Amino acid sequence: MKHDIYVYLLVMSCVTLAIRILPLTLIRRQVKSRFLRSFLFYVPYVTLAVMTFPAIVEATQIPLAGALAMAGGIALAWAGASLFQVSAACCVIVFAAEYFFC
């Protein structure tokens, strides 16, 4: 192997940390533009939704288990269950679904 793993580690770590830290340290004032404020307001919901589906269905051994977990998770979160409860319920649903249908 020509390349050193520690140099690889240094390169990837510096790039990742710069991406995460630079905006936080450089943008120190409140953004004034109403459009940008609205944009930043919607980003968390949109990006988490994009990352959740269809990934949740592809993460499990059978897609049905992931789909059931998603439906159950949405229902519980809608009813006001906590972060931990929703998360744990999704795991239990997948385990049970795969036990019955696998």
Added chain:
Amino acid sequence: MEKEPSALRRGVAAHRRALSDGLHDGIPIALGYLVVGFTLGIAAKNAGFTPWQGFLASFFNNASAGEYAAFTLVAEDAPYWEMALMTLVANARYLLMSCVISQKFAPDASIWHRIFVGFDLTDEIFGISAARRGTLDPYYNYGAMAVALPGWAGGTMLGVIAGNALPGAVVSALSVALYGMFLAIIIPPAKLDRVVLGSVVLSFALSFLAGRLPLLSSLSGGTRTILLTVLIAAGAAALFPIRETEDQHEA
């Protein structure tokens, strides 16, 4: 002189509460990370990493897709510039998240708090921080990081050591823990705000489509996430700009 210590004590009590909230919300994250880190460790092992190198990679990167892509490059003995470029593309979405969190900080928050919060601004910790009401207390992030970081880095190390020791059914069940958390973050605000609800539903639909359309599906998952996020959030912002006080309370 009498006011000083009690104000100080109130401040400390608030930080302590934020810290314990963070620890509490960090536990499901840490459990999910332990498992995802474990599977990542298997990829690291295949790329020739020792357990210690796997630990370092995860401790300083905290990025599943980014690390996975990096491990495949190490396995191919790719040039360093390619590693830098790949990490940049795979992790570019954190640039956007960092911008969002910059607006959650009090303007006079110290640079050190900004650096340490940025250090572990993962998808999940971003999610729970963005969902906090009002100004972000960095101690909330420190609480979550205190359990999430060891979960992630330790999980990777164990994955390098133990390989395929976990049964498939357990990995499968635990792999949805993080998605369950995302649902718990996005659904309650969607229930209260029609525009958020519409954006969430549209995000699910477009994300599903983008994985299947010819051109878009060839992009990496991270790049698709950025494209869709910018597109949908900009559309929502243009059509339904928030009222001036809204973002102080909601996201």
